[in-house]
Amino acid sequence: xxxxxxxxxxxVGELIEATAGPEDGGIAIFLGKVRQETNGRPVKRLEYEAYxxxxxxxxxxxxxxxxxxxxxxxxxxxxxxxxxxxxxxxxSVVAAAPHRAGALEACRWAIDxxxxxxxxxKKEIFEQGGEWIQCTHEGVLEAAGGF
Amino acid sequence: xxxxxxxxxxxxxxxxxxxxxxxxSEEATLQDLLTAMGETCPPLKSxxxxxxxxxxxxxxxxxxxxDDEIAWIPPVSGG
Numbered sequence: 001x002x003x004x005x006x007x008x009x010x011x012v013g014e015l016i017e018a019t020a021g022p023e024d025g026g027i028a029i030f031l032g033k034v035r036q037e038t039n040g041r042p043v044k045r046l047e048y049e050a051y052x053x054x055x056x057x058x059x060x061x062x063x064x065x066x067x068x069x070x071x072x073x074x075x076x077x078x079x080x081x082x083x084x085x086x087x088x089x090x091x092s093v094v095a096a097a098p099h100r101a102g103a104l105e106a107c108r109w110a111i112d113x114x115x116x117x118x119x120x121x122k123k124e125i126f127e128q129g130g131e132w133i134q135c136t137h138e139g140v141l142e143a144a145g146g147f
Numbered sequence: 148x149x150x151x152x153x154x155x156x157x158x159x160x161x162x163x164x165x166x167x168x169x170x171x172s173e174e175a176t177l178q179d180l181l182t183a184m185g186e187t188c189p190p191l192k193s194x195x196x197x198x199x200x201x202x203x204x205x206x207x208x209x210x211x212x213x214d215d216e217i218a219w220i221p222p223v224s225g226g
Contacts, residue, residue, distance in 0.1 A: 049156050091226050111226055115224075120224070
């Protein structure tokens with residue numbers, strides 16, 4: 001399994017290979033891609049930034065929790081940083097488990113967690129300028145702080 | 148004591164720096180640091196965000212130690 005941040009395009013096939021083992025019967029994959037518009041406004045590109053050491057720590061926490069909640073022994077998270085064009089993959093989650101239920105649930109939960117607790121930010125660049133996207137902090141980050 | 152605060156995203160842009168040095172008392176808490184940071188760098192005053200100390204989110208009444216790694220975390224938007 002792989003927990004990483006990087007500037008290079010994500011090779012999803014390679015990530016699946018690196019995650020799933022012979023004991024895994026179910027592999028769930030999530031890809032987060034750059035959409036062409038936000039709130040009706042066309043996007044030129046997104047720019048991602050992270051606090052790398054802390055972001056990797058949150059990926060480790062997510063993988064660890066997936067292990068004891070769903071028995072998912074192998075969960076990979078790769079998040080790209082830097083400028084991304086429309087259609088590029090910004091984040092990939094691969095969850096591998098003996099059976100499909102755990103893999104699917106863990107995969108969904110993991111991407112929700114990444115979007116809530118990981119110190120990663122995206123700036124949307126559109127025709128007239130750029131804007132840092134904000135998602136709500138309330139409640140959920142408190143829970144993450146005690147983990 | 149002099150404390151270095153790592154800055155990211157919108158905070159980094161507002162301060163035009165990826166870190167700033169702030170002076171606080173030896174007994175300072177993160178709440179004190181927040182006040183001092185706003186005074187040292189007015190563009191950072193009253194910005195939404197949370198403190199992270201040594202790679203974990205922290206609460207504002209927490210005391211600061213000289214070798215803590217401290218970062219100001221604006222509302223996140225990864226994924």
